[in-house]
């Protein structure tokens with residue numbers, strides 16, 4: 015997606031009234047929220063399936079109270095390239111930039127070996143005029159454009175769920191078959207002390223009766239050629255070509271890469287820890303490492319893209335892999351809900367009619 019702005023946006027941090035630092039908000043910062051806004055527009059039927067590319071336009075709303083260049087909000091408009099009227103508008107408030115503030119503080123703490131307590135920091139977002147720039151998407155690997163949206167009944171899928179989980183406001187429903195979790199778990203167990211993973215294929219579906227968009231994971235493809243280390247998994251070019259070959263063999267044109275999964279083998283990281291400390295250890299809880307987040311942002315940056323983590327949970331005196339799902343929300347990557355689909359070969363759609371949507 016093109017990101018368009020006539021202004022430079024700068025985050026300014028203060029500690030006890032003293033300027034602490036300034037950091038510019040680069041295009042990549044706005045990409046998740048732009049993708050998220052486009053998905054909301056699609057979800058609510060505000061974008062048709064014309065396949066016209068989209069741009070995200072960023073405009074400052076200056077603060078009456080603080081005066082220029084201080085902002086009250088940034089207006090984010092999703093606009094089709096062939097139009098001027100926006101299809102969707104979001105207002106990003108300074109509070110929406112809290113994650114970036116914490117990231118800057120964490121970086122500084124790392125460099126200076128001292129940290130500034132988060133609550134002591136105040137910040138503002140400023141906008142300065144800049145020559146008009148069109149910032150082209152820099153994604154390493156983009157989804158095919160346009161992207162297929164099939165049709166299916168949401169109620170049919172819900173009938174197959176094992177225990178319905180709560181969906182949060184703004185999240186599209188996600189369904190994952192038990193078989194996919196079982197396969198991933200077996201692969202993670204077999205990998206022993208190193209991380210392992212794969213790619214999740216699935217379908218983006220619309221229920222015409224409910225005007226709702228949802229996502230069904232259909233299978234996982236093990237990343238056999240990936241470089242597995244204890245704390246990191248690296249997808250090589252060979253990994254990608256094997257995944258593409260497998261997709262071609264499956265001959266399911268409605269399937270797209272909807273995300274990836276990997277394991278966090280805490281039993282290898284924590285085996286020296288005393289038993290009572292393991293269950294309190296953050297490594298046995300769901301999280302995405304910095305490397306995981308960078309991978310997600312560069313490869314799976316679409317708003318519907320998922321990151322499934324097999325978390326090594328402490329069970330008694332041993333460990334067991336449990337799934338935790340992460341996805342993009344308005345503010346960035348967060349753990350999110352999903353529904354587990356029972357194993358049965360029930361048809362989920364009547365032929366899944368192909369439709370095209372713009373990206």
Ligand SMILES: [Zn+2]
Nearest residue numbers: 278302303306
């Ligand atoms: Zn990880």
